[in-house]
Amino acid sequence: MTEVVYELDDGEQLTVELRDPWFAALLAWLWPGAGHFYQRRFAKGFLYMTCVLGLFFLGVLWGSSRVVYASFKKDDFRWQYLCQVAVGLPAFPAIVQAIVTRDGGQPLWVIAERYPEIVMSGSGARVVLDPLSYRRLRPGESLPPNMTSIKDGFMAPPSGRIDLNQNDVLGTWHTELGHFFEIGTLYTLVAGLLNMLAIYDAMVGPAILSKEQREKLGKGKPEDA
Amino acid sequence: MTLGTTIALLGQLTDIARIWYALPLLIAISLVYGATRHERAKEVLIHAGRFLYWTFIFFGIILGLVWFGGYWN
Numbered sequence: 001m002t003e004v005v006y007e008l009d010d011g012e013q014l015t016v017e018l019r020d021p022w023f024a025a026l027l028a029w030l031w032p033g034a035g036h037f038y039q040r041r042f043a044k045g046f047l048y049m050t051c052v053l054g055l056f057f058l059g060v061l062w063g064s065s066r067v068v069y070a071s072f073k074k075d076d077f078r079w080q081y082l083c084q085v086a087v088g089l090p091a092f093p094a095i096v097q098a099i100v101t102r103d104g105g106q107p108l109w110v111i112a113e114r115y116p117e118i119v120m121s122g123s124g125a126r127v128v129l130d131p132l133s134y135r136r137l138r139p140g141e142s143l144p145p146n147m148t149s150i151k152d153g154f155m156a157p158p159s160g161r162i163d164l165n166q167n168d169v170l171g172t173w174h175t176e177l178g179h180f181f182e183i184g185t186l187y188t189l190v191a192g193l194l195n196m197l198a199i200y201d202a203m204v205g206p207a208i209l210s211k212e213q214r215e216k217l218g219k220g221k222p223e224d225a
Numbered sequence: 226m227t228l229g230t231t232i233a234l235l236g237q238l239t240d241i242a243r244i245w246y247a248l249p250l251l252i253a254i255s256l257v258y259g260a261t262r263h264e265r266a267k268e269v270l271i272h273a274g275r276f277l278y279w280t281f282i283f284f285g286i287i288l289g290l291v292w293f294g295g296y297w298n
Contacts, residue, residue, distance in 0.1 A: 006264075014264055047260055047269070051253040058249065183246050190250055194257040201261045208263060 004205040016041070016205045028202040030088040032195050035202035048198040056087050056191035060155075063184020065111060066173050070098040071157035075164055078157070080185055086192035086199070097156035107153025114172075115149045244288075251280055 002021050006014040018024060019039050028035025033049030036042070060068060068091055071078045085091045093109070101107050150159045150169060158169035174181050209217070252273075259272035 051257050197261045206264050
């Protein structure tokens with residue numbers, strides 16, 4: 001059992017029970033706020049859970065779940081996922097999808113299926129093999145015969161080859177989602193960064209400055225710290 | 226006012242509206258940062274409020290500079 005004691009300005013002593021700090025940090029990582037619930041710091045746990053998960057799920061919603069994915073290919077190094085994974089379990093489906101689709105496998109939890117557009121011209125039907133023109137299957141619609149589809153999975157990396165000089169599925173996502181791709185990425189990324197602060201708080205307690213420390217920093221009131 | 230001008234103005238309004246996406250982000254950042262510096266709810270909220278206030282001023286200055294810089298385009 002670990003506890004930290006703070007001397008507050010009003011002369012009161014504040015004791016924060018961290019219980020097992022490492023276990024609390026692990027819980028705080030796996031589910032934002034869980035570490036604080038374990039330490040019986042319920043108000044803080046609720047605040048962290050609301051803020052971090054609120055931002056994360058809002059980002060996932062706006063980004064149609066395509067903004068959280070783990071891909072570390074040469075042309076699609078998704079460094080943002082390194083921050084997003086700090087949210088813990090809610091970002092884990094991306095790891096599962098990265099493993100499943102690693103060798104060209106189909107993603108799990110398919111949210112959209114696309115197939116090439118068929119263009120009728122004078123010489124007959126022609127299949128346009130350009131992912132940007134891949135049409136999404138409507139609900140209840142079935143795939144035309146002898147046609148392979150491209151699948152978008154929940155938190156799965158973009159299917160197919162990433163080519164910076166050609167249209168690819170990642171480019172299609174940007175076209176379809178517009179600025180929501182960036183906003184969704186930003187929200188989920190910031191959620192991860194904020195949970196890092198929450199994990200630190202669960203492990204060592206709040207960074208309350210003592211009167212001497214504040215004077216050293218040239219700050220007066222406690223809320224200035 | 227021509228149709229082109231109207232469309233351009235509407236486009237600008239849309240861009241301004243996108244600033245609102247920063248609001249939930251700033252509120253969450255303020256609250257979480259305040260919570261890492263205090264334990265009591267009242268102190269957390271005071272810190273978050275001050276943090277939010279100064280962030281708005283900072284962003285306001287940046288916005289003003291960008292707006293002002295737009296005149297050189």
